[in-house]
Amino acid sequence: MAIGLGHSIREIGAWLGISGYLRFPENQFVRYLAIDSRTLNHPEETMFFALKDKRDGHDFIPAAYAAGLRFFVVSESYKLVQDNFPDAYFLVVKDTLIALQLIARQHRQAFKLPVIGITGSNGKTLVKEWLYQLLQGEEQVRRSPKSFNSQIGVALSVWEIQAGDTLGIFEAGISKRKEMEALRDMIQPSIGVLTHMGDAHQSGFSSMEEKLKEKLKLFDGVETFIYSPAFIPNHFKETLPGQHKFTWLLDEKGEADLKVQQLSVNEGMAELMMTYKAEVVIIKLPFQDLASLENLAICLATLLVLKFKLPEAVQKLKFLHPVSMRMTLVKGFNDCSIIDDTYSSDLDSLKIAIDFLKQQKQHPKHSLILSEVLESGLAAEVLYSQIANLIKQNEIDRFIGVGPIISAHAQLFPKSAVFFESTEALLEQLDALHFAKESILIKGARRFGLERITALLSAKAHDTVLEINLRALNDNLQAYRRLLQPGVKLMAMVKAFSYGSGSYEIANLLSFQKVDYLTVAYADEGVQLRQSGIKLPIMVMSPEPNAFQLMWDYKLEPEIYSLDLLAVYLQFLKLNGISDKDRKLVPIHLKLDTGMHRLGFEAHHISALKALLKDNPALQVKSIFTHLVAADEAVHDDFTHLQIERYQKMYEDIITVLDDKPLRHVLNTAGIARFPKAQFDMVRLGIGLYGLGNDFKGAEELQSVLEWKTTISQIKQLEAGETVGYGRSGKITRPTLLATVKVGYADGYSRKFGNGQGKMRIQGCEVPTLGSICMDMCMLDITALAERAITVKPGDEVVIFDSSDTIRQLAAQLDTIPYEIVCNISQRVKRVYYYE
Numbered sequence: 001m002a003i004g005l006g007h008s009i010r011e012i013g014a015w016l017g018i019s020g021y022l023r024f025p026e027n028q029f030v031r032y033l034a035i036d037s038r039t040l041n042h043p044e045e046t047m048f049f050a051l052k053d054k055r056d057g058h059d060f061i062p063a064a065y066a067a068g069l070r071f072f073v074v075s076e077s078y079k080l081v082q083d084n085f086p087d088a089y090f091l092v093v094k095d096t097l098i099a100l101q102l103i104a105r106q107h108r109q110a111f112k113l114p115v116i117g118i119t120g121s122n123g124k125t126l127v128k129e130w131l132y133q134l135l136q137g138e139e140q141v142r143r144s145p146k147s148f149n150s151q152i153g154v155a156l157s158v159w160e161i162q163a164g165d166t167l168g169i170f171e172a173g174i175s176k177r178k179e180m181e182a183l184r185d186m187i188q189p190s191i192g193v194l195t196h197m198g199d200a201h202q203s204g205f206s207s208m209e210e211k212l213k214e215k216l217k218l219f220d221g222v223e224t225f226i227y228s229p230a231f232i233p234n235h236f237k238e239t240l241p242g243q244h245k246f247t248w249l250l251d252e253k254g255e256a257d258l259k260v261q262q263l264s265v266n267e268g269m270a271e272l273m274m275t276y277k278a279e280v281v282i283i284k285l286p287f288q289d290l291a292s293l294e295n296l297a298i299c300l301a302t303l304l305v306l307k308f309k310l311p312e313a314v315q316k317l318k319f320l321h322p323v324s325m326r327m328t329l330v331k332g333f334n335d336c337s338i339i340d341d342t343y344s345s346d347l348d349s350l351k352i353a354i355d356f357l358k359q360q361k362q363h364p365k366h367s368l369i370l371s372e373v374l375e376s377g378l379a380a381e382v383l384y385s386q387i388a389n390l391i392k393q394n395e396i397d398r399f400i401g402v403g404p405i406i407s408a409h410a411q412l413f414p415k416s417a418v419f420f421e422s423t424e425a426l427l428e429q430l431d432a433l434h435f436a437k438e439s440i441l442i443k444g445a446r447r448f449g450l451e452r453i454t455a456l457l458s459a460k461a462h463d464t465v466l467e468i469n470l471r472a473l474n475d476n477l478q479a480y481r482r483l484l485q486p487g488v489k490l491m492a493m494v495k496a497f498s499y500g501s502g503s504y505e506i507a508n509l510l511s512f513q514k515v516d517y518l519t520v521a522y523a524d525e526g527v528q529l530r531q532s533g534i535k536l537p538i539m540v541m542s543p544e545p546n547a548f549q550l551m552w553d554y555k556l557e558p559e560i561y562s563l564d565l566l567a568v569y570l571q572f573l574k575l576n577g578i579s580d581k582d583r584k585l586v587p588i589h590l591k592l593d594t595g596m597h598r599l600g601f602e603a604h605h606i607s608a609l610k611a612l613l614k615d616n617p618a619l620q621v622k623s624i625f626t627h628l629v630a631a632d633e634a635v636h637d638d639f640t641h642l643q644i645e646r647y648q649k650m651y652e653d654i655i656t657v658l659d660d661k662p663l664r665h666v667l668n669t670a671g672i673a674r675f676p677k678a679q680f681d682m683v684r685l686g687i688g689l690y691g692l693g694n695d696f697k698g699a700e701e702l703q704s705v706l707e708w709k710t711t712i713s714q715i716k717q718l719e720a721g722e723t724v725g726y727g728r729s730g731k732i733t734r735p736t737l738l739a740t741v742k743v744g745y746a747d748g749y750s751r752k753f754g755n756g757q758g759k760m761r762i763q764g765c766e767v768p769t770l771g772s773i774c775m776d777m778c779m780l781d782i783t784a785l786a787e788r789a790i791t792v793k794p795g796d797e798v799v800i801f802d803s804s805d806t807i808r809q810l811a812a813q814l815d816t817i818p819y820e821i822v823c824n825i826s827q828r829v830k831r832v833y834y835y836e
């Protein structure tokens with residue numbers, strides 16, 4: 001990834017303090033950096049950093065070498081066998097991440113350009129993208145791709161600065177103390193922008209103030225610091241960074257250089273008054289939620305700092321458009337899967353999107369509809385030959401190019417590729433292309449309006465959707481992985497439709513991230529995963545005898561929890577001609593009951609179990625496990641330890657009759673965080689993946705994965721004395737504005753949420769239910785919206801929950817646990833997956 005100016009390998013050796021760097025070849029240049037073995041376009045000019053991040057990057061070295069890479073930065077602990085890589089150069093360092101950051105810093109120092117550094121708890125990526133939209137014509141802007149704001153992301157972003165760039169815009173994100181210093185040293189901002197600071201608790205920090213203090217470190221040494229006093233406690237004000245300060249305030253009393261006031265809102269347009277140094281401009285803009293208005297104010301403040309005049313800067317705001325970094329995955333017609341990424345078009349985001357396309361195993365066929373890639377800074381010939389290479393390397397089965405320039409380079413692409421001069425031309429021919437049973441990535445610059453293609457190919461969106469953030473799910477997976485001892489395997493629990501989140505969509509991601517095992521509750525869930533191309537080993541927790549054949553055919557591995565079940569299974573095997581001669585042919589898992597008293601062998605079953613195992617060498621015990629009853633509750637820790645002890649005893653006893661040692665596993669989500677000593681050979685991660693772990697003591701906080709949304713069907717104005725809904729339980733005592741929304745108890749929205757118990761949100765404003773919840777819909781009292789001059793109409797979005805916290809609140813209200821809330825969301829609620 002990343003194109004740089006190029007530095008010689010000698011120079012990099014010197015920076016990293018590699019002894020003997022002078023023996024490196026003099027005229028070898030490094031222009032690209034890689035951290036995994038995917039999509040390497042110029043292996044001979046790429047340097048590979050073996051990072052210990054999500055996975056140990058050292059594992060990718062053989063593949064990267066085979067792809068032609070010759071420069072590797074590896075850690076001291078790596079057992080290098082140079083004979084395997086005869087002509088490669090290995091730069092051995094203590095810490096490969098620090099090495100990567102060091103060369104990013106050196107690269108950054110080679111350029112004198114002004115750089116805007118952005119941090120805060122919300123809105124970083126949005127502000128970065130908006131500033132890019134605003135300044136693009138005036139400057140040659142280099143910015144972080146997507147939300148690359150981490151310790152690695154910033155290094156890769158900064159490396160992209162090239163000769164000719166006149167402005168850099170980079171975002172920095174941290175999750176714990178002592179992370180910002182490294183980001184600051186790489187970004188070296190001259191202008192600092194602090195975005196919204198939320199008061200959400202973050203486990204990496206001891207307090208809000210500490211979080212703010214750490215974030216402010218990005219701005220040490222900036223010329224100008226742009227912030228809102230609303231986010232800064234008074235006693236901080238003496239010690240703020242920046243030779244100059246520029247302050248802004250939204251709708252608040254107080255002093256600030258720039259004040260933005262919302263005069264009115266109508267039909268989605270806000271009328272705003274901007275005041276700067278006795279100058280006033282009033283303008284209507286198509287944004288009205290608080291977050292967008294804050295981000296608008298921040299962008300305007302930045303333009304003013306960059307010496308634009310107020311009227312000119314305000315005019316520019318008119319051209320802002322909403323930013324979506326979202327790549328969504330939805331079901332399409334003719335059994336297709338549609339990946340919609342029609343908001344951005346640059347090489348990096350294309351690579352990310354192609355990776356995502358290739359993860360989709362549910363259809364063997366992968367197709368790509370791509371518009372011209374704009375603003376790459378490359379000559380068309382170079383650009384499209386790179387893209388054609390990507391298509392070939394990734395074995396895209398069907399390629400469709402849209403636009404005159406890409407069409408003019410058709411000869412670079414595989415012969416089967418099809419081209420259209422315009423989106424309109426493609427639209428006309430869409431039926432003739434006969435899309436069926438394939439995964440289709442639709443990717444392109446906004447200007448081409450490829451979302452029209454998405455709309456035609458995807459099944460009509462329902463009005464009530466459960467959105468699943470795959471990036472957050474992936475981050476949660478990695479957060480738990482970091483808690484594992486080296487070598488401990490991970491089993492991901494995808495039972496009950498992945499806790500309500502989906503089936504193959506989640507399994508594809510888990511399989512791409514190389515978890516070791518998947519677990520489902522019933523055989524049919526496993527069959528569905530196999531039919532969608534999932535190759536991982538799959539354990540079935542409730543194997544029913546009438547599904548044994550199916551499980552056998554689809555290579556699903558049963559959990560055996562009783563002598564009876566084992567006897568029936570052995571009988572099934574015998575009937576199918578499996579005999580004692582077929583040694584270790586039949587994988588099974590043994591569940592031990594150490595205190596749950598649900599399923600599992602108890603201590604007094606063990607001798608009979610041993611006898612059966614001994615007599616049936618065709619069985620291969622893959623794992624022996626137990627389940628903790630209260631891993632999340634400190635009051636029961638003694639019992640947890642007792643369970644672990646009982647488990648170990650039973651395990652040791654069973655293996656006396658086995659030739660090898662089956663995998664041991666005990667811990668669920670809460671256990672992983674709370675009983676690190678009991679990780680044994682594998683752990684079973686469930687609810688934590690979905691962002692709902694209880695007691696997570698890891699470094700980062702878990703991210704919310706799920707958002708449940710519906711829409712307004714009708715709005716009514718009612719007078720006092722009327723009632724709403726069945727049984728007249730919703731009494732109207734004052735003039736009331738009412739909205740009927742498309743979610744009811746058949747969707748999983750409990751009747752207990754009726755009569756004001758449940759709250760939803762419309763444009764950030766909380767509104768209660770009114771009357772009882774019906775089967776397919778319910779009513780909300782939205783009078784509060786009218787009081788705040790917010791207008792809504794049928795079709796507008798209503799949020800049922802949008803974070804793990806709101807899911808926990810709903811669970812608490814019903815006196816249940818988050819698991820039940822999410823598993824109850826009916827299958828008729830359409831799942832939309834996105835990646836950002």
Ligand SMILES: *Cc1c(COP(=O)(O)O)cnc(C)c1O
Binds near residue numbers: 669686
């Ligand atoms: C569901 C389940 C898990 C996962 O539990 P979480 O609390 O969701 O992590 C682990 N083991 C077994 C046997 C389970 O049934």
